[in-house]
Amino acid sequence: MGDEAKHPVKATARTLEIIAALKQLNWAGVTELAERLDTSKSVVHNHLSTLEEHDYVVKGEEGYSIGLRFLEMGGYRRNKMTLYRMGKPEVDALAEETGELVNIAAEEHGQCVYLYRSRGAQSVHLDIHAGERAAMNTTALGKSMLAYMHDDRVNRIIEDGPLPAATEHSYADSEALREELAATRERGYAIDDEERLEGLRCVSAPIRQDGEVLGAISVSAPTNRLKGDRLEQTVPDKVVSAANVIELNSVHS
Amino acid sequence: MGDEAKHPVKATARTLEIIAALKQLNWAGVTELAERLDTSKSVVHNHLSTLEEHDYVVKGEEGYSIGLRFLEMGGYRRNKMTLYRMGKPEVDALAEETGELVNIAAEEHGQCVYLYRSRGAQSVHLDIHAGERAAMNTTALGKSMLAYMHDDRVNRIIEDGPLPAATEHSYADSEALREELAATRERGYAIDDEERLEGLRCVSAPIRQDGEVLGAISVSAPTNRLKGDRLEQTVPDKVVSAANVIELNSVHS
DNA sequence: AAATAATTTTCTATCATATAGAACAAAATT
DNA sequence: AATTTTGTTCTATATGATAGAAAATTATTT
Missing domain, CATH: 1.10.10.10 (Winged helix-like DNA-binding domain superfamily/Winged helix DNA-binding domain)
Structure with missing residues (x-):
């Protein structure tokens, strides 16, 4: 808010x-x-x-x-966002490729707002829709954005809003979250290990444009399908690569 | 309005x-x-x-x-509509199949409101987006809906709103429009022959559920690609068939 | 870097109007 | 047909939306 x-x-x-x-x-x-x-x-x-x-x-x-006027205004706003226009095809492609649920999101008022999602063949069914919001600290999307946002903005977000704990594993503590963000930067992408929903893991990479975070892209899958090599290599590589493609395409607009 | x-x-x-x-x-x-x-x-x-x-x-x-709150509210409303939920996959399929631009729309406040669109490989690029409105008499979507709506509602729509003429060929006259609607019923589907945009033709079929019009589906293409057999047989058959599939799927929800 | 301009935000008094409640009209239910 | 429920219109009054000015912030210029 x-x-x-x-x-x-x-x-x-x-x-x-x-x-x-x-x-x-x-x-x-x-x-x-x-x-x-x-x-x-x-x-x-x-x-x-x-x-x-x-x-x-x-x-x-x-x-x-x-x-339906809301649809007009909302669609209008979304279409103005290069993140959406450049991201949509990549999200679709990544969903096809991985078979999982793929999302892009942006930050607004310190919250993580889902912009678009695409379901792969075997994807989980989550009842989150475009326009809906989640706390930054409880999603891989939010954490990958926070990890690369300017310090002052990160501080305001962490201080202002409360850090809700969605599950046992959530980073609800300010200090722990900051460490997690550092680890995310180290890694280059964020992981949500059942922090938002029991049984669900997500991998997310930020989408940036000359230092500014435009948003993030993520893959979500059940814990048992997102583990081992797939969690540590295959999927992160694809996610980061998709993010890079979006970044490159965003330059020309 | x-x-x-x-x-x-x-x-x-x-x-x-x-x-x-x-x-x-x-x-x-x-x-x-x-x-x-x-x-x-x-x-x-x-x-x-x-x-x-x-x-x-x-x-x-x-x-x-x-x-982005508008996106949430608009998306919410659209997701509640069975027409959208059942129609989306068929629209995508029809776009793939025909290579053209495919739309679904519903009526709201006497206007034709676009709900979802999908572009085929060679589709025209129109800058109409979901949630945007058009006068019922200037679109194939609107005419196919009007043709099967209850008389009193049709009358209110024709009398209340003005009937704008988007092009030379528009049915801007009340009587001419009524005849066109009768012809549409005869035919089983509506045709927009450059009535909204010069050089653009559309074919549309209504989507109904026990007597009530839920909306309509249409294919839009340049006049030179939508003529002869394709205009009179192939495309109308596909459009009507897609409408029927949506109708059947809508029963179970 | 200082000065100036422009733009945003806050403040305050006053008059317009948002509100509550009642009365009326229209549906829905019995 | 009678009764209940719900929706709409009406009206008086006190609230708060508004305009205008002042303060604070931001941008632009010198």
Whole structure:
């Protein structure tokens, strides 16, 4: 999340609350939303009809839901990112090649945001979708980005946000994380050894452009398929190589 | 666009204006936005910082821009649509098979909204992206949907929105459009013969589920590649067949 | 490096308007 | 048909969105 607004527009904040609730409930009625958000029906109705006028909300049989305008804005933003445009084909290729789940992500507001994913033939099924967020310290993607970001930004991220522990193996401690980042730099790529999800390992390499971290690419697979030589050589090589290709292609745009 | 709100929340409307401006400008500063929207800098700043707090906006070197939260919400909405989930693989397959550009779309607020597209090997390059909108009467997708929608809804759409003429060949007249829709039903699929873009033809079939139109699928190609037998037999057969597969798969979900 | 300009952010008073609650209308349910 | 539930409109009032100015920050120039 971004920093707190000094002079927030409360009506806007209320609107965003309604949108968040609509996402959670998928379809919801005015009454239901008013109760959940502890406000009056007229307020909810006013906000919803304002949103609907601009296609951010749709009215259906079962009440209101998120509109497709979000898809337009989100897709627009993603398409503006060279990381996405250059990364997508490489992600697809790597998924095909490894048969596993491949992701690219970028950092936003100190969080790891998934941009695109591609499933290989035997890939695990995770219910993470584009646009969703994870703490930087709990993903290989986040750690490979942190490892190569400027110190001051790394410090702000580590200090500001809490470092949640998703599993037993998470680096939830500031010092341990810093050591892990050093090890990542040494290695050239990051490993998530069941730090985010029991039974899941990931290998991730950063994607950089003249010193700046654009994002990262990763391969995720069950622990029993990502071990030994595949964990230490084959997959890391492919991941780093894919990252390098994206870096090279990103120069020309 | 949805109907006009009776009691719009003006602050929310202002927020949406700012978001729309951010999309147009890609990156913009507070001053620039305030001038463009004819309001004060403090207002713009308050709205932006409220949006940023919730990840709907990001602050960068060159000012503010759309945040990745939109991607999350848009992707979420699209994933909830069986049309998308069942349609995506068929769209990919059809693009591979025909080598052309393949789209699926749904109707929202009387407009044709693109949901997903896949490029075949030799496909044209159109700068339409997922979430973007077109008038129903100017696309094969829109016409194939209209042709099979309930009369009252068709009437509302034809009467409410204006029928823009994108090219010489567009069906901008209400009566002509109705005849074209009848012809489409006769045929079983819709044709866009340079009605949206000079030099571009499209073939589209509706995707239905017990009487309800879920959306449509289309193939777009240059006029010189979509003519004769390919226009009258081969491609329509494939499009209709893909639509049928999606319909069948949609039953189980 | 100092000075100046431009831009962003904070502050404050005031008037517009977001809000709650009630009344009404429309569906849904019995 | 009657009743409950839900959605929409209306209105008064107190809240807070807004404009404008001042302060702080950043960029540009000398």
